[in-house]
Amino acid sequence: MARQNVFLDLGFPKHEAAVMLMRCDLAQEIRQWLKKRHLSQAAGAEILGISAPRINEIVKNRVEKVSVDYLLGLCAKAGISVSVKLAA
Numbered sequence: 001m002a003r004q005n006v007f008l009d010l011g012f013p014k015h016e017a018a019v020m021l022m023r024c025d026l027a028q029e030i031r032q033w034l035k036k037r038h039l040s041q042a043a044g045a046e047i048l049g050i051s052a053p054r055i056n057e058i059v060k061n062r063v064e065k066v067s068v069d070y071l072l073g074l075c076a077k078a079g080i081s082v083s084v085k086l087a088a
Helices: 014-038 040-049 050-061 068-078
Strands: none
Touching: 014 040, 014 050, 014 068, 040 050, 040 068
């Protein structure tokens, strides 16, 4: 069964909805990383080498402000393993 994409329901074109959903998934992994390690936003930002306002955007799920590439880089810095599954 295909996963639902709320961004399609909000009227985003299919390709944009897919990217937005991927951004949300990556941001969620970073939020879980912070939570599991009991890190504040400031401490997480320092570990990842980014500003506290930038980590706040991720924590608040303002994913339209960050690229998939940027989020993938942060996941790599955090040691979060990411895999992409392609489907037609």
